Amino acid sequence: MDPDPHDALGDDRTLLIVDDDKPFLTRLARAMETRGFAVDTAESVEEALAKAKSAAPAYAVVDMRLGDGNGLDVVSAIHEKRADCRAIILTGYGNIATAVTAVKLGAIDYLAKPADADDIYAALTRTRADRIDPPENPMSxxxxxxxxxxxxxxxxxxxxxxxxxxxxxxxxxxxxxxxxxxxx
Structure with missing residues (x-):
């Protein structure tokens, strides 16, 4: 018998997705709902900060660059309210310095766009004991x-x-x- 994939989520399955790319945000929200999350979305730093302050989620997927600011501010605000939140930063502008900053602010992973729902789900539910397999065909x-x-x-x-x-x-x-x- 296959294990239930929802067991990896625990009891609190609240997920906040923050991205200013509306089509991507909608697709990802639907995909995460089918994987057992109770999804809330925000399209700006301001909207995300308001939602994080009223009810900090157990999980968060936050775009690094948003129209009105930086996604790192959202991760920081969520972790002030809820230190156990498993937050991931998504970005199309990855570099080592911002990855380090994201982890220091409480993010558990840093994924380059375009990341698909399976990658994001795996990153959200991965435990420290799980090792990431190296990519089959990494970029040269x-x-x-x-x-x-x-x-x-x-x-x-x-x-x-x-x-x-x-x-x-x-x-x-x-x-x-x-x-x-x-x-x-």
Missing amino acids: ADRVRWEHIQRVYEMCERNVSETARRLNMHRRTLQRILAKRAPR
């Missing part, structure tokens, strides 16, 4: 570098000169990298 170092350059390029609104300045790279070198296909 060249691909990680290329992805980072693309992210900064988009953040700079596709301005090559500004991107090159922020990456401390010569503009022509950056232009050559941008002209090539993505490495595998």
